[in-house]
Amino acid sequence: EAGVAQSPRYKIIEKRQSVAFWCNPISGHATLYWYQQILGQGPKLLIQFQNNGVVDDSQLPKDRFSAERLKGVDSTLKIQPAKLEDSAVYLCASSLGGLQISYEQYFGPGTRLTVT
Amino acid sequence: DQQVKQNSPSLSVQEGRISILNCDYTNSMFDYFLWYKKYPAEGPTFLISISSIKDKNEDGRFTVFLNKSAKHLSLHIVPSQPGDSAVYFCAASGGSGKLIFGQGTTLQVKP
Numbered sequence: 001e002a003g004v005a006q007s008p009r010y011k012i013i014e015k016r017q018s019v020a021f022w023c024n025p026i027s028g029h030a031t032l033y034w035y036q037q038i039l040g041q042g043p044k045l046l047i048q049f050q051n052n053g054v055v056d057d058s059q060l061p062k063d064r065f066s067a068e069r070l071k072g073v074d075s076t077l078k079i080q081p082a083k084l085e086d087s088a089v090y091l092c093a094s095s096l097g098g099l100q101i102s103y104e105q106y107f108g109p110g111t112r113l114t115v116t
Numbered sequence: 117d118q119q120v121k122q123n124s125p126s127l128s129v130q131e132g133r134i135s136i137l138n139c140d141y142t143n144s145m146f147d148y149f150l151w152y153k154k155y156p157a158e159g160p161t162f163l164i165s166i167s168s169i170k171d172k173n174e175d176g177r178f179t180v181f182l183n184k185s186a187k188h189l190s191l192h193i194v195p196s197q198p199g200d201s202a203v204y205f206c207a208a209s210g211g212s213g214k215l216i217f218g219q220g221t222t223l224q225v226k227p
Contacts, residue, residue: 004159031213042120042205042217043160056214091159095213103148103209107159 002026004108006092012114018080021111023092025073030097031055032069033105034077037089049075050097082115089113119143120208122218129225135193137221139206142187146208150215151180151191154203163204164191196225 005024013019025032030051035043046065048056051072060067064083069075079086089112093105121140129135137151147168152160166173166180166189173180179192193200203222207215 040219042122042207042219043215044217045214048214056212093159097213103150103165103213103215104162105215107152107161109157109159 004092004094004106006090006108006111008111009109010112010114012116013082015084015115016081018078019082019113020076020078021090021092021113023075023077023108025075025092025094026106028096029094029106030072031095031102032075033093033095034067034075035091035093037091037110039088043091046077079113082113084115087113087115118219119146120206120216120218122204122206122221124221125219126222126224129196129223131198131225131227132195135191135196135200135223135225137191137193137204137206137223139189139191139218140187141189141208143208143210143216144187145210146216147211148209149180149182149189150207150209151178152205152207152217154205154220160205193223196223198225198227201225 032049034046037043046060047067049069052069067077089110091110093107095105096102150165151163153163154160182189203220205220206218
């Protein structure tokens, strides 16, 4: 079974530029998550999708961050414009979802973003 | 407001000995707890979990203990192996599937 795929793996941009990350979850997984992990901290949830609907985006800085999950499969996370404090690893995860809550999430390798 | 805390940033253990990683939480509504392991340049991988209705769950060399009254959980690895060297995150959920992660503990197992 293929795991969660993410691209790019690394990205370096200047502040005020824009950037987009892509995620392809495990086939059949209804729930998709985007996390931000700043160095020395644990992953922090940015947004959670159930199929193509948003379940939780309470910690997404909506003035600069946006995310979408078209057709309930792939997802993109965009930052526009980027700030220095956005430097972090952006992790995508997926879980079975559905009617029963599934706590176990499967993570992709992440995208390391450096904003200069 | 850190709802899940791992107060030890690092731990060093000799191969073959026991590793004990600790985690504290503040929210009494959390009802499910998980441990993840992370190697450099990889995403976290699920290790073991425990429901709040239990106080212990065992899987091979890994055992998680939950003390609800103290709002504390721990991960025991016995015996520790060099391949266990990684960052360990504890995470908690309040029923929505959303996970709140601790800051992580870096475990080094010395041969």
